[in-house]
Amino acid sequence: MMINKICLQNFRNYEDETIKFMPGTNILIGDNGQGKTNIIEGIYYLLTGKSYRVHREQELLRWDQSEFHLYGDFLMNNHKLSLESHYKNRKKIVKINQVSCQRLSDFVGTINVIFFSPDDLVMIKGGPSERRRFLDLHIAQMRPGHVSLLNAYNKAIHQKSALLKAYTEKHQKYAQIQLWNEQIIDLGTKIIRNRADLSKRLQDAANGIYKNLSSQKETLQIFYSALGQKSVTEAISEFPRLMNEKLEQEIERQIILVGPHRDDLHILLNDRPGRLYASQGQQRSLVLSLKLAELELIRQEKGEYPLLLLDDVLSELDRFRRDYLIKFIESSHIQTLITMTSADKHLDLGTRFHVKQGHIRREN
Ligand SMILES: Nc1ncnc2c1ncn2[C@@H]1O[C@H](COP(=O)(O)OP(=O)(O)O)[C@@H](O)[C@H]1O
């Protein structure tokens, strides 16, 4: 998959700027605060309908403006595809090849994208919700139905939670909760299956990469822990029983205690939790391995690599890991956009762009 062109109008610090990208590596160089990340964010927003930095579109609007436009030309399996996102009056209109799209899930995953920044270390260091998000984002790119599934599940959780807090007679509460529980079990089981399936496939791909990054000395293991059970099969078959068992407690404490919204993805380094025992460098290797594994899985499923966006990642990696990453990108011909603050003498590759105060100039 490839991006040929992006046009940003009144998006962040861009008034009206168009960039034509090239196949292979594209490097965006500029001092801090010039607009490098804003370009990456614009592309990510166009492809996913969401920013990874803010929740509200309002913040993406160039100051004092009332609407922004993003246009992008892409190639997918050698077919041209144009995407357009227009935000105005707190509403957004999305078009694929000039045709309006009704729902976000109609276009998410059309063009796949992997984004990697130093903040991704939260995948290791942060709480379970960060790791669930990582899994869900990846699944959503491959199976658009996962987004609707999560939305339906979250709605059921929300309703059940409101019911637990409501001042209703106990016997009435029981009956209503049972109805939501049935839905939560049905939707939750599908979510668990999707996540467990992806985790298994990621484990196979990521461990091989991690071994290479650590000169075969260390192992990376990941597994999805569902409903606190030993295995996913057990979790699925025990789901109704666990629900019933906790019902009293749930009513008493007014919180939901069972469901995949509490699950975690365990990331182990040499059989120990990476979160607790991995050094900073090892944590970076773990994330890098998972990201590269994601690239491989998308290629296996879609027949071509996704677009790769690397925001300030290279300066964070030591020489060995950086060289590994660059070799990987170059040998697999993944189209990659890399941001960095100063031109690296050792990095004489790709097409270079200079970014200064919301203007972009191609350098070679
Ligand atoms: N909504 C906005 N409107 C105008 N300028 C913005 C907006 N949001 C951020 N900026 C400006 O964009 C710049 C930051 O851009 P960014 O892409 O994060 O920089 P970097 O080149 O360091 O990656 C800052 O100068 C900031 O003031």
Ligand SMILES: [Mg+2]
């Ligand atoms: Mg930046």
